[in-house]
Amino acid sequence: MKETSIIISGFGGQGTLFAGQVLAYTALDNDLEVTWIPSYGPEMRGGTAHCTVILSEERIGSPIVGNPDIVLALNLPSVDKYESLITSGGMLIANSSLFNREIEREDITSLLIPANKIAEEIGMARLANMIMVGAMVKLNPILTMEMVKAGLEEHIPKRHRKTLPGNFEAMEKGFAFAEEAMG
Amino acid sequence: MTKELLKGNEAFAEAAIRAGVEGFFGYPITPSTEFLEHMARRMPQLGRAFVQAESEVAAINMVYGAACTGKRVMTASSSPGLSLMMEGISYIAGTEVPAVIVNVMRGGPGLGNIAPSQGDYYQMVKGGGHGDYFPIVLAPASVQEAIDSIAMAFDLAEKYLSIVHVIVDGNMGQMMEPAELPPMREIPTESPPWAVTGAKDRDPNILTSIYIDPVEEEVTDLRLLKRWKEVEKNEVRYEEYALEDAEMAIVAFGTSARVASSSIRDAREEGIKVGLLRPITLAPYPEKRLDEISEQVERILVIEMNSGMMLDDVRRVVQGRVPIEFYGRMGGITPLPDEILDEIRRVDTNKTEVKGDPREAWMARLEKNIMGEDK
Missing domain, CATH: 3.40.50.970 (Thiamin diphosphate (ThDP)-binding fold, Pyr/PP domains)
Known part of the structure; x- marks a missing residue:
């Protein structure tokens, strides 16, 4: 593994920064080099929010990338922005609950996942982010489900511990959806 | 710990x-x-x-x-x-x-x-x-x-x-x-x-x-x-990367240097002999080391997230011994690794002598790029 760059992008409040931190902590626990960098502009105050996570076995140079390997797009503006930028052979996982169009790129792995709908079905509307993470670890097990679960368990703040089972369930649902969709 | x-x-x-x-x-x-x-x-x-x-x-x-x-x-x-x-x-x-x-x-x-x-x-x-x-x-x-x-x-x-x-x-x-x-x-x-x-x-x-x-x-x-x-x-402090056999030296600090190090790794895979001098102390500036590097390399490329300020210090030390080129982004824009990789390729193939202020040529290229981004 040379270096893998992941962008998680969506509306503010969809938990994109948190999802990225879960991946970053997991990478740390598994002795990988990692950088996590948020968008911190006025967009944090109500508009779109994204973070870039880079995982590597070697020292990381740039913490930002123009052409990410993996994009988790939680809304349509994110799909529109990143579909054309993903590296050839990369991956786009898009939250199809919030838009209705096809993915045009054929040189990337793409998965449309109704993350909001699945989240509502399990009674946790705010966990669309972790459903997307679950789908990602199925499609690119650079970090495995076990690793991410352990990472979340290790680093989640005490006051949020009660949300652990919900987070796990959300990841499993996303994982199962990706498994079924991709065969 | x-x-x-x-x-x-x-x-x-x-x-x-x-x-x-x-x-x-x-x-x-x-x-x-x-x-x-x-x-x-x-x-x-x-x-x-x-x-x-x-x-x-x-x-x-x-x-x-x-x-x-x-x-x-x-x-x-x-x-x-x-x-x-x-x-x-x-x-x-x-x-x-x-x-x-x-x-x-x-x-x-x-x-x-x-x-x-x-x-x-x-x-x-x-x-x-x-x-x-x-x-x-x-x-x-x-x-x-x-x-x-x-x-x-x-x-x-x-x-x-x-x-x-x-x-x-x-x-x-x-x-x-x-x-x-x-x-x-x-x-x-x-x-x-x-x-x-x-x-x-x-x-x-x-x-x-x-x-x-x-x-x-x-x-x-x-x-x-x-x-x-x-x-x-x-108290001079600096870090070097891949300079041993370098024909081109990039001089950059902070985030610019990090981004450049990613580009250097990719350029090396293409066979371009490029390395990095990263001043950790900007004052005092690593003049002696840059002086030595000016005797070793054929070209220097300065990368900054400004309009070419450290460039002045590099020119002061190099004193025209090797051509210096500049690439900068301003106004709060961080250059991407691919941008710097393109610059490395350009400087590597386009071995022209640079006369006068290295910013002139860069300004013309940047203006074109910015106009291109707008379209």
Whole structure:
């Protein structure tokens, strides 16, 4: 593994920064080099929010990338922005609950996942982010489900511990959806 | 100690606490605010002084006063905040008391924006405040290096009775990276001999930056200059990457250097012999090493997130021995690894002599690129 760059992008409040931190902590626990960098502009105050996570076995140079390997797009503006930028052979996982169009790129792995709908079905509307993470670890097990679960368990703040089972369930649902969709 | 995932600003603040800072005086400004917030939480817990002042002007003068007591003190801000502090910084320098000042730089000039920039190079490295003084300037390029730099900054400030600027850009303040914090240092119980601590049973210490008699001021300025020459002799720090067989040297600092190191790795895979000189101390500048590199390489490419400020220092040292090219992004834009890779390829294939200001050609290319991005 040379270096893998992941962008998680969506509306503010969809938990994109948190999802990225879960991946970053997991990478740390598994002795990988990692950088996590948020968008911190006025967009944090109500508009779109994204973070870039880079995982590597070697020292990381740039913490930002123009052409990410993996994009988790939680809304349509994110799909529109990143579909054309993903590296050839990369991956786009898009939250199809919030838009209705096809993915045009054929040189990337793409998965449309109704993350909001699945989240509502399990009674946790705010966990669309972790459903997307679950789908990602199925499609690119650079970090495995076990690793991410352990990472979340290790680093989640005490006051949020009660949300652990919900987070796990959300990841499993996303994982199962990706498994079924991709065969 | 083990590595933790640490957010830049919070880690820098905690590093200062571990280094024994006893007073923090500041005013919030993006993208450095988490620094102050961390201090607001932690300093009172430890019984140390934290003041959110009414302005940056007040904050730096609190640093000035507190520094005169011989305690470790500091402030942290971002570009426009540093502009407001400049008068106080000059007073601190003129009084010859130590202070550490962190600048998490953002796009400018003016109010600008809150995006990452290196546009304060001139202001930080060349002084910024009035008069004959020479700040030490450290420019770390990772969260870990910034943690280490802040601890070192206090030691340097005290050793040379100097201002030490630690400058990073907004990327560094906001990013999270695995890093290790040092153990908590003991706070010294004894004051340095020059400190104003109450003059019971001893002659008073007088700390001032007023020398009405120009002769006295000249004596002071000569003392500052001699001290600076010691700094130049002892404290130059830099890092190199892939320079051993390099035909092209990139010179860059901070985030620009990090991004360039990614591009260099890719360029090396294409067989381009390119390496990196990354000054860690921007003042004193690694002149001797750059001088040697100018004898080794065929071309130099300077990369900055500003309009070509460090470029001046590189040109000053290289003195026309090899062609220098420049690539910069301004206004809060961080160059991407592919942009720099394209520059490396261009400089590698286009081996023309560059006459005059390397910025001229870059400006023309940039203008074209920006117009292209708009379409």
